[in-house]
Amino acid sequence: MNWITNYVRPRINSLFSRREVPENLWTKCPECGTMLFHRELSDNLNVCTSCDHHLPISPRARFAALFDGGAFVEVKVPEPLADPLQFRDQKKYPERMKAAQKSTAEKEAMLVAEGEMGRTPVVAAAQDFSFMGGSMGMYVGNAIVAAAERAVALKRPLVLFSAAGGARMQEGILSLMQMPRSTVAVEMLKEAGLPYVVVLTHPTTGGVTASYAMLGDIHIAEPNALICFAGPRVIEQTIREKLPEGFQRAEYLLEHGMLDRVTHRTRLRDELVSILRMLTLQPAPVAGDLPAPPAAEAAPEAEPAPAEEPAPQKAD
DSSP: OOHHHHHSOOOOHHHHSOOOOOTTSEEEOTTTOOEEEHHHHHHTTTBOTTTOOBOOOOHHHHHHHHSGGGOOEEOOOOOOOSOTTOOBSSSBHHHHHHHHHHHHOOSSSEEEEEEEETTEEEEEEEEOTTTGGGOBOHHHHHHHHHHHHHHHHHTOOEEEEEEESSBOGGGTHHHHTHHHHHHHHHHHHHHTTOOEEEEEEEEEOHHHHTTGGGOOSEEEEOTTOBBOSSOHHHHHHHHTSOOOTTTTBHHHHHHTTSOSEEOOGGGHHHHHHHHHHHHTTOOOOOSOOOOOOOOOOOOOOOOOOOOOOOOOOOOO
């Protein structure tokens, strides 16, 4: 305290001063341009409430919405070599990895978890496109193998959510080797007689589409997801022809027999539960449990009826 504070009246900051507003409270829909409040968007599973455009969603947020009560346990994935090729372009590969880990708060581009979905035990794996484009490297290959081995050990179906731009160029031929590795992992599930369901999200391209993303027993896609090996622009430049509208989108592939379903994200959980229970020969899912009946109070025991006295006999 000094003499100035004793004589100068303090300013009222609570009403008239400028308040700092966080920058992440609103998200602009890239399809229709609507400004979406972050709580409203997360409550709708990152689907635009105006045009139903499916924005990206992280694997943890997806699992929190899919598993019962949002509870799941992560499956440990073996760690691969950090930088096997000593690769460097504009940045060193380890530097790119650290930047991706910092921005996503995840270790790598795939998360594997186990839990119950509609009281159906499952193992699930999901790719994170925000982590270096969800690129398939050695860690992703290890994650798919670990998910398949865990599913076989627990005798549970495996649900995989794909979202990738293809193989990770920083790992070269080692990333391409994950295509046959993941194919062998899927074959392990088929030999064990366990369902393998793939949900293709936007975008699923490159070597991921050419391997584990299209080897499922059931293929479901989110609306308007791009699903392809080579992109439309590359194909147009190669064949020098204009491609049809909606080419390589989920609805186009559904019409041409490449997919089984195209399902809205908010209805995906119920559909997965129904499909998994059918494939595992379980009864239909129960939408809700009735409350347990109140404990019946013990009724007082009835007094035994008095024994009837024998009728007197007449003397002869």
